[in-house]
Amino acid sequence: MTADTTLAPAAPGALRIGPHAVWPPVVLAPMAGITNAPFRTLCREFSGGKGLFVSEMITTRALVERNDKTMQLIHFDATETPRSIQLYGVDPATVGKAVRMIVDEDLADHIDLNFGCPVPKVTRKGGGSALPYKRPLLRAILREAVGNAGELPVTIKMRKGIDDDHLTYLDAGRIAVEEGVTAVALHGRTAAQHYGGTADWDAVARLKEHVPEIPVLGNGDIWCAEDALRMMRETGCDGVVVGRGCLGRPWLFGDLVAAFETPDAPPAAFGFARVAAIMRRHAELLGLWLGDEARGVIDFRKHVPWYTKGFAVGSEARRALASASSLAEMDEQFAGLDLTQPWPAGADGPRGRTAPGKRVVLPDGWLDDPFTCEALSEDAESATSGG
Numbered sequence: 001m002t003a004d005t006t007l008a009p010a011a012p013g014a015l016r017i018g019p020h021a022v023w024p025p026v027v028l029a030p031m032a033g034i035t036n037a038p039f040r041t042l043c044r045e046f047s048g049g050k051g052l053f054v055s056e057m058i059t060t061r062a063l064v065e066r067n068d069k070t071m072q073l074i075h076f077d078a079t080e081t082p083r084s085i086q087l088y089g090v091d092p093a094t095v096g097k098a099v100r101m102i103v104d105e106d107l108a109d110h111i112d113l114n115f116g117c118p119v120p121k122v123t124r125k126g127g128g129s130a131l132p133y134k135r136p137l138l139r140a141i142l143r144e145a146v147g148n149a150g151e152l153p154v155t156i157k158m159r160k161g162i163d164d165d166h167l168t169y170l171d172a173g174r175i176a177v178e179e180g181v182t183a184v185a186l187h188g189r190t191a192a193q194h195y196g197g198t199a200d201w202d203a204v205a206r207l208k209e210h211v212p213e214i215p216v217l218g219n220g221d222i223w224c225a226e227d228a229l230r231m232m233r234e235t236g237c238d239g240v241v242v243g244r245g246c247l248g249r250p251w252l253f254g255d256l257v258a259a260f261e262t263p264d265a266p267p268a269a270f271g272f273a274r275v276a277a278i279m280r281r282h283a284e285l286l287g288l289w290l291g292d293e294a295r296g297v298i299d300f301r302k303h304v305p306w307y308t309k310g311f312a313v314g315s316e317a318r319r320a321l322a323s324a325s326s327l328a329e330m331d332e333q334f335a336g337l338d339l340t341q342p343w344p345a346g347a348d349g350p351r352g353r354t355a356p357g358k359r360v361v362l363p364d365g366w367l368d369d370p371f372t373c374e375a376l377s378e379d380a381e382s383a384t385s386g387g
């Protein structure tokens, strides 16, 4: 495939996230369990350091309580700049404290807030994608976050709403502007859709029209660099956020930079030898980060199906790779595979979660009144993943 230059945005320019100029205007979506420091390092290596790479989601309560695992998750490589952290919180005071801690201890350069999580155990308590329905609570959280952030830019990432009858993104965008949020990202699905169907890029365009004061980032179903250019052209958004397209394909960030900078640059089409080397490096980086090779290789297991998608690897070898506990075991498995295979056409297109909609579980009476809200219980913050 060749990048179609006719799709290039009319006025290409850096995306401004407060003091940070992001060029090209591409952002690695926060993905719990995925976008840790090693994965961001790989993506940045392919992009030449260009773009913005958001951390895994960090719960504000765990951060202020200095939970050990959380302190590990907020680790940034010494060369990473700007350091971008995603927070998830439901209590305005705790969000404020977490933001203040980040500022006081110089833990990051940009804070993104997650209002997109569709996981039932979160929405059942009114958190995640359920939260923007309660306008005053959303406003209170944003006020605390921005009020404590000092010079640090605060952005938000959200879905369209709970379901088609309860859309929240336009109101949330307006509240974000009023509370001093720097930019908003929209995943063009409702919580009810989970990852099913196709993302609604028209909603991104509507949000852009609704909040012309701040940058709007479009998110959902960008599977190749051409999709990113097309989303910008079709919606007028200021930048794009790319998630599942990078799973097992950190070099997509190289393609994105090339598409924005070099007309007609072909996307990378790595053969299996190169992909195997990248897999090994990913596992190795995870081991260095976790301080233990075996833990790194074990954490890497979930990435095996994504990296090997479309390659003639066979289910047995795939299973063996996904149960390796050392780099030597991975090498052994690779040695038995055909490393001369070219990039398979079947590896393009959707990857990762595509599960269709589920009923959104909400607290009793949640939808009765968007303008009143009791404080949410602490366990509304027990989120582990999602957006």
Ligand SMILES: Cc1cc2nc3c(=O)[nH]c(=O)nc-3n(C[C@H](O)[C@H](O)[C@H](O)COP(=O)(O)O)c2cc1C
Pocket: 029, 030, 031, 032, 033, 034, 056, 057, 086, 114, 115, 116, 117, 157, 187, 219, 220, 221, 222, 241, 242, 243, 244, 245, 352, 353, 385, 386, 387
């Ligand atoms: C494994 C996984 C974990 C995710 N974790 C988060 C998260 O922690 N915070 C968040 O805002 N979104 C999260 N998301 C949602 C993505 O950031 C993104 O909005 C979504 O995947 C749609 O974009 P895409 O079509 O480019 O994948 C997650 C998605 C996946 C697949």
